[in-house]
Amino acid sequence: MQRRLRGISQATLSEGLGVSFQQVQKYEKGTNRVGxxxxxxxxxxxxxxxxxxxEDGPRAVPDAQPDMNADNDIVALFNTAEGLALSRAFSRIEDPNVRRKFVGLATALAAKP
Incomplete structure (x- = not known):
């Protein structure tokens, strides 16, 4: 999820790690352990x-409180077929103006009672 949120492809991650992208896929699916x-x-x-x-490890910045609700919302979104489809479709929109307008539309729709 972090890789996707940061817009990093499996190929880019695999290049940085010096492994094949198939190996990254295996790590993400849990097929292979990560050392x-x-x-x-x-x-x-x-x-x-x-x-x-x-889960219970120390945080890099002890005073920073992560927004767990935002993280939970993102996890919930990506755990639905609609959320994944929306994310995939959105990532294929190349025009930054169209992307901004789409986000504006989604924000406006979400604000309606």
């Missing part, structure tokens, strides 16, 4: 603290 040094590499490429991957 600690590889996990560190993934965290660096994604620009997140390695503690992100550990």
């Amino acid at each position: 600690s040094s590889r996990l560190q590499g993934i965290a660096i490429i994604l620009g997140i603290p390695i503690s992100f991957f550990f």
Whole structure:
């Protein structure tokens, strides 16, 4: 999910790690285990603290309180067929103006009672 949110392709991640994109697919599906040094590499490429991957691990910035509701909303969205379809369709919109207008439309629709 973090890779997708950051707009990083499996190919880009695999190049940074020095593995095939099929290996990244296996990591993401849970088919293959991820070693600690590889996990560190993934965290660096994604620009997140390695503690992100550990539920009760220490945070990189102790005073920062992550917005868990926002994270839960994102997880809930990507756990639906509609959310995945919307995300895939949105990512194929190349014109940044159209993307902004689409976000504006979605925001306006969400604000309606």
